[in-house]
Amino acid sequence: MNAALHPASHRPRSRLRRLIAPLVVPQVFDFWASRLHPTWSWERPLARIVGRSEASADAVTLLLAPNRNWAGRRHEPARAGQHLMIGARIDGALVSRSYSLSEAGRADGRIAITVKAIEGGKLSRHLHRDARVGDVLELGPAFGEMTLPARVDGRWLFVAAGSGITPLMAMTRQLAAQGMPVPLTLLYWARRREELCFVEELRAIAAAHPNFRVRFLLTRQEPRAADEDAGRIDASLLDAHIDDLAARQVYACGPGGFVANARGLIEARAQAFAAEAFTPPPRAVEDTGTVAVTLARSGRTLELARGESLLTALEAQGLKLNSGCRMGLCNTCSCGKSSGATRHLHTGDVHAEPVSSLRLCVNSATSDLVLDL
């Protein structure tokens, strides 16, 4: 929607490119360049799928070869633990969501993402079922703060559930590549055994590095192997698998509810705790009624419900908006707000001051609004 927010343009250019830029119409350049090679482009970061393998019963790992326009190829290598926007054309329209890198910092410059097919998830189902080697995807820059420090020390614990394994797997791989310099335990929850990803690889890492321990925790099946156990995350299960929690630095990743539980159980007891949730925590709807939202650029005024996110509410009115992660991370859906008050759905905070970038996916209207749309 807002061209200024396209990540593609925030890329430093070579002197030659700067010199000829006034003579180049990007859309004409891209047309001819893409005839020669599918990912050649003037400034759009694109990637070609060069590998595809099943990661579990309902997840697939895609190996991507990004073009030179992707920030990670040039000046800011993606780090294990980060996410990036992935976009694919589905029924003619570009659909973008953010995915964690399951492997970063490869010598060949390629990146891997592991995608779990989600019920009703447009892009995840497309990537899981239809994406083939040779397909071209749009890429965003890598982002995210939950990464390993440059010099890793201390003792570590990774707590993952479901797709939350992906960023933690990337960090586990990175540590394994460094010879596992610190003690690391990974507790990995899934409903059933066949939903677990990277099992063989994790066991191989564990066999090769005495410093690394992995435990698979199933919530809907009984344990069979020595490194398996059953049950939802709770204090006793944690104590059974980790005896020095107070000395551990903990990273947790998973659905909102899981991360909230992990935070409650661990944050106060561990040495350090950081977490990322890939779905927002369950929210209590308290605001009711409707407000008038004026779209300044298109000159329309819409009646929107107070309780739900502006993105959902606007989409329900038939607007096609840019959106990405839909949880307030990636900024794709943000637009200016010149007046009115909004409530942040995760924090509950009310903001009344005008801003240049309001994230529509995680804010609801609490008063009449004027948006720069």
Add this chain to the structure above:
Amino acid sequence: MTASKRNRALTPTELDRFGAELDALRARTVAQIGRVDADYIRRVVAVVRYTGLLGRLLLMVGAIGGAFVAWLFWPGVILGTALLALSKILENMEVGHNVMHGQYDWMRDPHLDGKTYEWDIVATGDNWRKTHNYMHHTWTNVRGMDDDIGYGLLRLFPEQRWRPFYLLQPFIAVVFALLFEWGVAIQELRVGRWFTGKTKHRAMWRKFVPVGRKMGKQMLKDYVLFPALAGPFFLPVLLGNVVANVIRNLWTYTVIFCGHFTADAEVFPKESVRNESRGHWYLRQLRGSANLSGGKWMDLMTGNLSHQIEHHFYPDLPARRYAAMAVEVREICGRYGQHYDTGSLPRQFGQVMWRILRHAWPSRPRARRPLVRAEAVEAQG
């Protein structure tokens, strides 16, 4: 108001139903938009690129090759110019105009983004988005609000006040057609207000800067860079570019004038848009627009502005949908006793030329025929 006797005034209830039926048609079409529309616009973009490249190559072959092998000259130059003109016409009509309406925004392709697309004419996309997408489409044929009525230059409706200047109009209209892209380029600048001192020099300059930059870019490309590639044989290439741009100008002028200035087209006073209902809005769009018959090729070459009526009803829907919608639109209009103005290009353009000639001379509006029956009752009472 030059209303046709073929229209009947609707009652307010009928007007609401008329609007509701057209809204329902819109909703049915929106539900179908998807991959075929995306594939189509990409195909047209490819045709624009390939014909453009081939046209420019043939121009070079004619200009450079013709200097050594004489028989190459005329076929190369003529064919090259024709292909370049075709490419520019398609780029302006089916791609530029329609993309800038936001018809393909749902694709979320930055190269087909209605808010940032920049087309291959001297007018800037930003100014067009304002004068055309917003002013012309919202206030179609409303006097004083829609600048497209004669482009501030021509008198096409008897409601416009006559001045002796308009006697020159048959001549001015021809010059305007030849230079149409330049007319569009300066439309938003409102040069007239500057001449009469209503706009200050500084403000005028600020508005001109982006326009001047775009003009410079276009001229550099068509009249300097590409001809320069032919080295000492630049002259035929330069002329080919000039002619291609003029052909495109004449064609777009013809299509656009046929869309709004046929014999039955009406203009409206400002009062008519006060508290305008949805049905009333549709009715005004219908009475101010006219279609061109001619089938698939006409649709493609006009960027589907051959379905000007459907375009004015649904400016943000992919234009390739208009032909199918037209069948229903025409049927709906028929049921409500509304004239659906369509005809062949010669017929419609003949009517436009008659308007240009007739209203160069003083003319008086016919008696106003109301759109809505309730108005008629009030007017008589």
